[in-house]
Amino acid sequence: MDHAPGDWFQDSYALTSLALAPSTRSKLQRAGVHSARDVLRISGNSPSTLARECALTLDEANDALKAARFNGEGIALRGARSAAELLREERARWSVFTFCEALDDALGGGAASGEITELCGCPGIGKTQMAMQLSVSAQTPRAFGGLGGEAVYVDTEGSFTAERAMDMAEALAEHLGRCAKRCEDEDARREMEAALETCAPEAMLRGIHLFRCHEVTELLAALETLGEFIAERPKVRLVVIDSVAFHFRQDFQDMALRTTILSKMTNRLMSIATTQQVAVVTVNQVTVKPQRDGSARLVPALGESYAHACTTRVILSWENDERVAFVTKSPRLPQARARYAVTAGGIRDVRGSKRAAP
């Protein structure tokens, strides 16, 4: 039997551990089939043979064969990759920048595609501001080294403020206008000026797709449909969930159920991030955790097991009347800190700041 290396052991899986409809499974069992290997052997890669041998319909046999291969493709298309996939890989990885250089440096360029970046911090620290800034800067045209993309903003708290997004879009358009004027290269400048016409502030707001979710069910439903939504809009580069914590902190009495649903949601987010190659940014709240010595600390909400869900975790906090971002968890970056400011035009560097030593 022809197999990709690494899944040899799956052959010996019992029939009961395959994702089969019970009726199909019982028909197979009646025909004396016990394991995935039996299914593959009897069928010999032909659903019709399996159907005849085990008294299944052709569709059931096809499903059974797929299940026995653990949803692997048949030999005919094994290892084949679509041109679309290759194209996507060629575009390689990229990041949505935050517009605060110090923070972008700390994050290795910004919120990276194919990853989940989590922002957490106390109320009023600028989590939503940061999320809105990212949705606006994802639309920086390619001529300026941006992504020329669109953004999906899943708003669970009702905190997205269109006026504020407009401020940021206007500031960005103005900034790009200045860049274009300063550009020395004649060709590049012409390209920039052409791009400027397409990125008026209004057009940028049109490129932010808002999903307002009032409860967990709506949030799950929105995430479930998001794959298709993004497939229809290939320009989407960023998905923001602001915030993951809000509903999960109040809609659940049953903590075990909460953990299950939470992990289901993070699985969805991860698959959106990797299969659609978008950057996913989640916003989390903080909660008070009592310490043994009687004091209390502010820690990210939703518990310890959820902490594994994000690829990169950024904690926003106050330090001597200044806003500081800490990169506390990342598989590819060192721990780092960066000062940032929330200005009228959005997230920016603290004026006159130097990058702090990590």
Place this chain on the structure above:
Amino acid sequence: MSASRRTLDRLPAVDQTLAAKLESRGCRTAEDALYRAPLDVVELADVSMHRARQFIISVAKAVAPTPTTALDALRRSQYVPLVIEDVDKALGGGLRVGAVTEVVGAAGAGKTQLCLAACASAAAPARVGGRDGGVIYVDAERKFSGARLAEIAREKFPGAFEDEESVHALARRVHVVTPTSLTDLNKRLDALEEAIIDHKVRLVIIDSIAHLARAEFGREKVVQRQSALGAVASTLKRHAEKHALAVLAVNQVTTKIGTFARHASDGGDDVADESSGITAALGTKWAHCVNTRIALEVLEDRRALKIVKSPLAPLTSFEYRVDASGIRVSGKSDAKDVRASEANVHSTIGK
């Protein structure tokens, strides 16, 4: 009806044979279906994985909110002015429709005065610059005064409320309810929609949320209190967005009791500013729920109105005094003052 409670057989474009099978096995609502993994659906309904996935996606499509763009949101945005010129300007027009604004302050700082001003502005006729709508005033502390409302309205809109008749017209639009507990409030809020439509409500005022929360849940019941508060916030926001109304919630202050807030990443030794002994009540969870927070602070010789959390406004501070028109702003104070107190409100924990 909320999406979670919609039954599968009432959803459009959902595989009805499968829905019927699932229903007979106890999976009745969209919530039930979406909480389950596709594999559970395979087991329950005896279908292939592929069909189960299709089914879940079709349920998700039926209950998922329809996306809009930020531009639509911008065109829809409205405000209920507080009719305090400088403050309205800083807030982008006043109390944002579709969001929760909180005013926090010590006793006697003027929180109720601010509420009455907002009340007058929402109920005043459009020709004088009001919002021409109904107001629901949740008066838990029984501090609402009709006479004061009339006085503030007269000062805020000179000439518009000279005769008794116009004052009565204004007062008739304000509906005062006095719930005794947070649970009671929650019940009323759940059924608010009818009242909102009947009276064209543009503003809901809760004076005060802290009083209700503290009265019903003692210190040992913090968990229940937080979940009840979360439910209140969620319901308020749902109504606010669906029916384009503004929400103003009053919060009290509390004295910190030897509790220092430290951030998880700060390491062990630095402790948040403990110079001020006062902080907003109800904790961080409630603070996360409000969109805009206005703090009224009484210092020895002066009073300051501060915008400490806002998605729109930078941190601003105004000096104010309380007079016949409610709160009157007399000038901006310096920015450093604001930052210090902002750090206070946000990084310290009320208990």
